[in-house]
Amino acid sequence: MADTCLIVASAVAVLVASAALAADDTALLAEARQVFQPLPKDISTAEAPVTKAGVMLGRRLFFDPRVTVDSNVSCATCHQPALYGTDARPTSIGVKQRPHPRNAPTILNAALAFVNHWRGDRESLEDQAEQALKSPITSGLEERDVVDRLARIGGYAPLFEAAFPNDAQPITVKTMAAAIAAYERTLVTPSPFDAYLAGDVAALSPTARAGLQTFIKTGCAACHCGVGIGGGMYQKFGIVEDYWTATGSRTIDKGRADVTKDPADLYVFRVPSLRNVAMTAPYFHDGSVATLPDAVRVMGRVQLGTKLSDPEVNDIVAFLESLTGDLPPEFAAVPVLPPAAVITAQH
Amino acid sequence: MADTCLIVASAVAVLVASAALAADDTALLAEARQVFQPLPKDISTAEAPVTKAGVMLGRRLFFDPRVTVDSNVSCATCHQPALYGTDARPTSIGVKQRPHPRNAPTILNAALAFVNHWRGDRESLEDQAEQALKSPITSGLEERDVVDRLARIGGYAPLFEAAFPNDAQPITVKTMAAAIAAYERTLVTPSPFDAYLAGDVAALSPTARAGLQTFIKTGCAACHCGVGIGGGMYQKFGIVEDYWTATGSRTIDKGRADVTKDPADLYVFRVPSLRNVAMTAPYFHDGSVATLPDAVRVMGRVQLGTKLSDPEVNDIVAFLESLTGDLPPEFAAVPVLPPAAVITAQH
Numbered sequence: 254m255a256d257t258c259l260i261v262a263s264a265v266a267v268l269v270a271s272a273a274l275a276a277d278d279t280a281l282l283a284e285a286r287q288v289f290q291p292l293p294k295d296i297s298t299a300e301a302p303v304t305k306a307g308v309m310l311g312r313r314l315f316f317d318p319r320v321t322v323d324s325n326v327s328c329a330t331c332h333q334p335a336l337y338g339t340d341a342r343p344t345s346i347g348v349k350q351r352p353h354p355r356n357a358p359t360i361l362n363a364a365l366a367f368v369n370h371w372r373g374d375r376e377s378l379e380d381q382a383e384q385a386l387k388s389p390i391t392s393g394l395e396e397r398d399v400v401d402r403l404a405r406i407g408g409y410a411p412l413f414e415a416a417f418p419n420d421a422q423p424i425t426v427k428t429m430a431a432a433i434a435a436y437e438r439t440l441v442t443p444s445p446f447d448a449y450l451a452g453d454v455a456a457l458s459p460t461a462r463a464g465l466q467t468f469i470k471t472g473c474a475a476c477h478c479g480v481g482i483g484g485g486m487y488q489k490f491g492i493v494e495d496y497w498t499a500t501g502s503r504t505i506d507k508g509r510a511d512v513t514k515d516p517a518d519l520y521v522f523r524v525p526s527l528r529n530v531a532m533t534a535p536y537f538h539d540g541s542v543a544t545l546p547d548a549v550r551v552m553g554r555v556q557l558g559t560k561l562s563d564p565e566v567n568d569i570v571a572f573l574e575s576l577t578g579d580l581p582p583e584f585a586a587v588p589v590l591p592p593a594a595v596i597t598a599q600h
Numbered sequence: 601m602a603d604t605c606l607i608v609a610s611a612v613a614v615l616v617a618s619a620a621l622a623a624d625d626t627a628l629l630a631e632a633r634q635v636f637q638p639l640p641k642d643i644s645t646a647e648a649p650v651t652k653a654g655v656m657l658g659r660r661l662f663f664d665p666r667v668t669v670d671s672n673v674s675c676a677t678c679h680q681p682a683l684y685g686t687d688a689r690p691t692s693i694g695v696k697q698r699p700h701p702r703n704a705p706t707i708l709n710a711a712l713a714f715v716n717h718w719r720g721d722r723e724s725l726e727d728q729a730e731q732a733l734k735s736p737i738t739s740g741l742e743e744r745d746v747v748d749r750l751a752r753i754g755g756y757a758p759l760f761e762a763a764f765p766n767d768a769q770p771i772t773v774k775t776m777a778a779a780i781a782a783y784e785r786t787l788v789t790p791s792p793f794d795a796y797l798a799g800d801v802a803a804l805s806p807t808a809r810a811g812l813q814t815f816i817k818t819g820c821a822a823c824h825c826g827v828g829i830g831g832g833m834y835q836k837f838g839i840v841e842d843y844w845t846a847t848g849s850r851t852i853d854k855g856r857a858d859v860t861k862d863p864a865d866l867y868v869f870r871v872p873s874l875r876n877v878a879m880t881a882p883y884f885h886d887g888s889v890a891t892l893p894d895a896v897r898v899m900g901r902v903q904l905g906t907k908l909s910d911p912e913v914n915d916i917v918a919f920l921e922s923l924t925g926d927l928p929p930e931f932a933a934v935p936v937l938p939p940a941a942v943i944t945a946q947h
Binding site for chain 2: 313316317318319323324325330333334335336337340341342343346349350531532533534535536540541543544580582585586587588589590592593594595596
């Protein structure tokens with residue numbers, strides 16, 4: 254996906270040159286279709302198939318807090334349906350009040366991203382879920398204790414057998430992660446912008462269309478492109494000036510350089526998807542900016558060296574609001590979990 | 601409601617004497633109708649009216665974690681839809697990992713109870729919500745900070761104006777509590793047992809009907825009576841022997857005596873409603889017992905001086921399972937909250 258987006262990004266450069274000629278809606282739609290793609294129905298792959306039984310199980314695991322150390326944290330703690338799959342905090346809080354180092358991105362459409370986590374140190378949703386189930390911050394349990402806990406909730410056994418019929422030992426952290434990720438791969442949110450890309454020009458207001466034009470013309474779409482409107486490449490945060498001067502960040506995060514130890518990755522982060530961005534404040538890897546207009550201004554300044562005017566910011570925000578889709582019904586409505594208490598040594 | 605149940609309880613004593621005569625289903629239904637009542641559609645009162653605008657607002661507040669100290673605890677933290685309005689923990693964990701002293705009862709049908717909290721030190725759901733919004737355990741904020749936080753989430757203002765059109769200052773902790781409680785008053789779960797009380801004898805299995813008979817005959821219904829099948833009176837926990845000998849409780853809770861300072865209230869607690877009890881483990885004020893059969897055995901032993909046989913326990917559990925209703929749709933599906941980040945000093 255990184256390659257695709259890089260190709261698209263160079264296509265954008267050409268489009269930017271001809272943007273002044275795109276005077277009418279047809280031309281804008283044609284431009285947009287070269288840069289962006291509409292959402293698929295789900296985001297399964299050959300290695301990560303989405304099965305009905307897997308999704309049914311994964312949806313329950315996603316909402317179940319009983320397999321973390323104090324039985325009070327689940328995936329849904331940082332990815333709350335009521336907050337569009339986020340926790341509305343700058344950075345998240347895990348088990349035993351332990352701080353997570355970065356902002357929780359929405360889980361909606363998360364499977365579109367070419368890698369996971371801000372620094373790209375999770376290969377896939379499956380990898381992310383597996384590591385989260387064992388992490389001291391988000392779980393606080395050892396792998397064997399996670400499995401023991403889950404096995405004690407009797408109602409889960411038949412769900413695992415249905416989802417993993419060929420596994421002699423169906424309940425493992427790996428199968429849990431596979432099921433959770435299968436569920437997450439169904440959490441897609443078609444938006445007015447997808448209707449627009451499908452040809453319904455009126456799905457975007459004139460202001461949003463002006464914003465789309467500015468979004469492409471100014472260069473935002475060089476990175477925020479593709480089906481995710483972002484999520485397809487790495488980029489340095491702070492190309493023109495240091496990001497913390499514009500965001501007021503309290504600490505300086507070196508980004509991907511801390512993962513790869515490569516100086517070329519200093520302040521490099523995964524470009525986030527902008528789908529549902531109007532519903533998922535605060536912004537950036539450290540949640541340092543509270544509102545969308547301010548986030549747009551920061552981006553213009555530190556990434557593009559552009560001081561966007563208030564009307565431009567207003568238009569871009571209207572475009573970004575068109576990326577909000579409805580919550581998937583299987584996310585808005587929580588499942589009933591197999592009942593059972595977990596009484597641990599330290600209650 | 602306490603008086604009603606006491607009257608019903610004395611009626612039970614008469615019924616118990618004639619229980620051997622109630623050989624057929626018609627007689628059992630007639631008995632049951634004297635002891636129990638079906639659920640109303642909602643649980644509004646003259647002082648606590650349930651308005652559409654109030655419920656709409658209260659539902660959002662119920663799920664919103666942003667008005668507690670670290671923006672990570674809401675009513676739904678201890679009263680999770682996926683866990684039938686509980687947290688499945690022996691005792692709850694509040695803000696900053698602070699322990700709550702007692703087990704979180706389900707919020708479903710909670711408005712039926714004559715008082716709230718295990719020791720009866722909350723007069724109503726409105727009182728409970730108001731105190732929870734200011735409590736160091738569940739909120740961690742001062743009253744004025746709660747209001748400040750909420751006022752900063754712009755989308756709430758019109759919802760408060762609609763719900764409290766006559767209030768010059770609509771956003772207060774008191775109106776928040778009134779709205780939350782109005783929502784909670786709609787969370788009723790009609791069950792197979794309600795269909796039974798309405799005359800559909802086949803809504804209960806023969807085993808459940810045998811359990812109902814045993815439940816009445818043995819004396820359980822002396823306290824677990826009325827519309828809530830409990831929730832209508834206080835009772836000492838451990839009438840025949842100390843409760844902690846049977847439950848294995850690690851600490852001895854003096855119950856209501858710590859509230860009233862009256863020695864007559866030693867080990868006295870509010871009798872809990874048994875609606876949805878099969879879905880709301882663990883059991884008792886300290887969550888010391890993990891399974892429903894064990895909880896039934898403990899009750900027989902310490903309250904009634906009866907060693908229930910395994911078939912009797914089995915039958916009673918089948919009856920108790922008939923008290924499980926579907927989750928109300930407006931509880932199973934969470935609302936989308938007005939978007940906004942809360943960036944506090946300590947993020």
